Amino acid sequence: MKKKYIAMTALTLWLGVSGWLASMVIVKPAVLFLGNNAEESTQAAQLRASINRNRQVLELVARLRPVTTPSAGESLIALPPATDAAPSLTDGSATGPDTFAGPVSVSMVLVTNGRSSAVVNGQPVRTGSRLDDGSRVLAIGRDWVRLRSADGQTSVLKVRNPVMSGDTL
Incomplete structure (x- = not known):
């Protein structure tokens, strides 16, 4: 080629x-x-x-609107304002911190920002708070509150669960 x-x-x-x-x-x-x-x-x-x-x-x-956390002075739950005209739970003859009549009950336990609070007899409380009957809140657990009464007796109150106990509201 x-x-x-x-x-x-x-x-x-x-x-x-x-x-x-x-x-x-x-x-x-x-x-x-x-x-x-x-x-x-x-x-x-x-x-x-x-x-x-x-x-x-x-x-x-x-x-979005920023979410604000409640400060130390604000209530964590909505409660009706306390008035002097509210009906008394006693006969009216006694006055002072020992005048509460009726059983102590825990309605709910709240945990916000790592701090526990509870509603005992309709009153929001934290550890160290004093109830109307003179009892002091010693500790608050997940579903219980430990109280020391004015006479020094300690008791643990559980949150009432109507589903588990069969109670009706």
């Missing part, structure tokens, strides 16, 4: 391979930039979309 035919065959072969590679790059542009890992572009797009979605959520959260 002559040199010009060999050169012409090599040129034709080179142009054919170049054209084939160019068609691959045009059809799949990710091959040019990412090599064999074509899935990386979709993952990057998903990541970009997730970041934008997170930014939008953060903007929406920033527009």
Whole structure:
């Protein structure tokens, strides 16, 4: 074979391979930039979309009204205001801290910001508080309150559960 035919065959072969590679790059542009890992572009797009979605959520959260926590002086539950015209639980002849008549009961126990409080006889109390009958709150548990009465006796009161005990309200 002559040199010009060999050169012409090599040129034709080179142009054919170049054209084939160019068609691959045009059809799949990710091959040019990412090599064999074509899935990386979709993952990057998903990541970009997730970041934008997170930014939008953060903007929406920033527009919400901030939640305030009650200060030490505020009550954690809604109670009716105490009035002097409220009916008395006793016959009215005795006055003072020992005039409470009726059993002591725990309505609920609340835990907010790591501090426990309870409602005993409709009165919100914390550890160390004194009840109307002179009893002092020694400790508050998950569903109980430990009291020391004015005469020094200690008792543990449990939160009444009408579902478990069968009581009706």
